[in-house]
Amino acid sequence: MEKGQHVGMADTVLVKHPGKLISLGLGSCIGLVLYDETAKVAAMAHIMLPESRKDKDTPKPGKFADTAVPTLIDMVLKAGAKKDRLKAKMAGGSQMFNVPGSKSGFLAVGTRNAEETEKNLKSAGIKLVGSDTGGNKGRSVEFSTDDWILVVKTLGTGKQGI
Structure with missing residues (x-):
């Protein structure tokens, strides 16, 4: 199998089997994968931020939860997926810095990213079948079409598959 396609900040990347998607350095960001086995x-x-502030014409729709979800849906449907078979997995959404007042509200970007991503998936009728969000440690993720598992590597804790 190939080495893997890197998904950088604000990027959206599609692979067909056999393929691997890799996103590094998720702090408050979310690594979201949609797939049809x-x-x-x-x-x-x-995903870096929860909302695009309704500017849906952003050149990097992967940057915001509210533009990334519909963009990913469109990408996989154009590649042959069926909406009723789509599943989602995600990781990230950490609170990386201890800032007074940051456990909730505007400064809780990681929590807001996770919540907004889940809200958009639910609104689109996509089932979230695996999630590893929150906490205060950075993560990196790998998703392979060989086994449909999202491997989450958490800084200082090791890795797990979801």
């Missing part, structure tokens, strides 16, 4: 296609976004 039958069509053998997957796409990942590296």
Whole structure:
């Protein structure tokens, strides 16, 4: 199998089987993957912020949860996926710095990223089948179409598959 497609900050990348998607350095960001095992296609976004403030014409739709979800759906459907078979997995959304007042509210970017991503998936009718969000440690993720597992590497804790 190939080495893997890197998904950088604010990027969206699609792979067909056999393929691997890799996103490094998720702090408050979310690594979101949508996939259809039958069509053998997957796409990942590296989401940085919860909302685009309704500027849907952003040149990097992977940057925001509210633009990344519909973009990924569109990408996998164009590659042969069926919406009723789509599944989602995500990781990230950490609170990387201890700032007074940051456990909730505007400064809790990681929490807001996770919540907004889940809200957009639910609104689109996509089932979230695996999630590893929150805490205060950075993560990196790898998703392979060989086994449909999102491997989450958490700084200082090791790795797990979801």
